[in-house]
Amino acid sequence: MISQNTNKDEAKRIIYSVNNLNLWYGKDQALKNLNFTIEENDVTAIIGPSGCGKSTFIKTLNRMIEIIPNVKTSGEIIYNDRNIFDSAFGVEELRTRVGMVFQKPNPFPKSIFENVVYGPKIHGIRNKKKLMEIAEVSLRNSALWDEVKDRLNSNAYGLSGGQQQRLCIARALAMEPEVLLMDEPTSALDPIATAKIEELIMELKKDYTIVIVTHSMQQAARISDKTAFFLMGELIELDKTKTIFTTPRDKRTEDYITGRFG
């Protein structure tokens, strides 16, 4: 049984391969010599106590971390055979392929429709019919279509927090990305909205590779295939979620998931 699983895993394509990644904020090292692989159509959860570098790490995958001044990196992140730090790899291009959903829903102060088609629009799609089609598909895929189809032109801020977050997911999906990065996407939501987002993630993993940072270990256990445990900028353990939560190899992982610290 176990060997069968392993075989199946090996057949999966590697989307991200992180090699010896170090990251500094000024003089403070936030990520230490990370080595990491992310496979196609997996949901990879990243857990760890506050300040362990999990948000920093996920933001490095689409280079959003570079918005912060004085960030330095070393090592490489191979995304589909190309190092994302290569100057030839445009950061904008990377971000159209790797979508991101943030901790707090951050729709633009525009209509629901304009929010979804923002990305396609700035990257050159002008045809109204095509944009409408993109909006509908993206909203259907983010399980929001039925709730908003009659008010696509009303302001996105009229939506509830959970709906706003699904709108932000739709906005990312509109770019037809390959990877979705989610940085604690449910931490600002109530349990019902959280359940909806989790359901959505289970649905989306059929078509997308998902990396999710979460503070909730139950969430990681419920929705992820792989779980990575970070501690003080280091990757302590990365394994199948089941393994991490039942038989972790490292004592520190065990202490964390059993609630002995963190």
Place this chain on the structure above:
Amino acid sequence: MDKSMNVREVIKDNFNNKRHRGLEKFIPKIFLLAASLSVVTTVGIVCTLLFDAFKFFSRVPLREIFSTKLAPLSANPSFGILPLINATMITSLIAMCVAIPIGLTAALYLSEFASDGLRRILKPIMELLAGIPTIVYGFFAYSFVTPILMKLIPGLEAKNALSPGIVMGIMIIPMVASLSEDAMNSVPNAMREGAFALGSTKLEVAFKVVIPAAFSGIMASFVLGISRAVGETMIVAIASGSSKIFTFDITRSMQTMTAYIVEFTSGDAGSGTLGYYSLYAVGLILFVFTLLMNLLAQYITRKYREEY
């Protein structure tokens, strides 16, 4: 002594302290007085303006007021106000043509492109421009900008509308820039991050996300800038002169509403004459104008305010 050490006792005493309670009631009344002072002053000014302006409007036929012939001191005086309104609008328009593009681009640069350190240096320096007395700007327009313009534009009169218009624009730049920058700065970073994460470039974030989100604040800064230009006095009084002609030729001298008031309060109009009352009429129109502008600014801010 023992009693004063007991926390509950001290708190109880404090509640029963009459002086303390008296202050609680009395001091807010002083605050109210201070707050009402400016309201009372405003009402007083409006009443005075209305009262004396009424005397003017009741003596001069409306058809004369809305004519282009202004000759208050001639033997057969005429009080057409259109030359003054025209001059005010033209100089303000020139000023906004300078202030809006430069102010907005400066704000964009400071808010979206300058590093934190640079912004901390540049913004205060820019705001320093707003602290220069307007008489200095007037002098600057008359003795520096006009001679340069005269070399560029043959036939430009020594007093003209163009030069004070440009200098007023320069004076208003910091106001437009600073208020617009505040508006852009208050757009949450989360929104920029959202746009960057969709592969936007910096320019796209600035123009497609930040400006639309800060639209109300930016528009309000424009309107307040216009209101400032309309009310500006010294620059136009010095550099635009006092010819009361109705013209759209910006190379010629023309008198704005404010400059008219300056000229006539400097002693030419005897109290009780029509010329004297015309000052109040012009003042009233000016007041209504700036009031409308300020109301417009408030309306824009409320109507287009984005909630995020």
